[in-house]
Amino acid sequence: MENFAPLSGLVGGVMIGLSATLLLLLSGRVAGISGIVGGIFTKGEKSLWRVAFVVGMLFAAVGYVAVVGREGLVELDVSLPLVVLGGLLVGFGTRLGSGCTSGHGVCGIARFSKRSIVATITFFVVAMVTVFIVRHVF
């Protein structure tokens, strides 16, 4: 557990929770990132606010990198074909399953939605099994 960072995790998590709170309180929307991004591609949706949300995320990330620097911020040690396969599965899966870690995991569980609780348990267990197979079986 040499990388364990409970305080920054907790502080970042509270910020994510506050963001979801403000979006629901002011605009009545759920802060589910797969829904926000996927909704940009869905016909007939009014998407300007979705684009603005993503732009806000990117601005914040650029600011963070400008202050903290890039060193060790993002480490990805997975072969390119697996990265692409993973991206396809995450994109398609989150849309088919109506949400990801934010929509189901943070906002859905907060509403005590049965669908979100089941989805969150499912993708956590499946991801853990996947990591176990990739790292400890092969």
Next chain:
Amino acid sequence: MSRVIVALLTGGLFGLGLAVSGMMNPARVLGFLDFAGDWDPTLAFVMGGALLVTVTTFRFILKSPRPLLEEKFYLPEKGDLDAKLLGGAVLFGVGWGLVGLCPGPALVAVVAEVWPIVAFVAAMLVGMLLHAVTFGRSGKT
């Protein structure tokens, strides 16, 4: 206009939260998912911190008749557990476990200019488009 400003600011806070929490680093996420390896419990503190806030605030917000700037709440309406929910969660779980990136962190990690991240986000958008083409509007959050 107000809804765009709210989205910009809440998106910014969300992105900053992902960056501060270390979740834009796939290695840290995989460190949590790898319970049989050198386990890194940080992700549990991120989820815990976020839920600590939302579980408390959502119940009060949802008791009010409408949000402050809109006519109504836009909440997911489906209530039943179906094959799409479970199948989607399984596919997402496999992809998340393979790379360590879910949609929010993947988007913000793009600014680190680690180019496989760009490939991941491009593939993720293709996956979302693929869903829009095959399943249409039926699966939206």
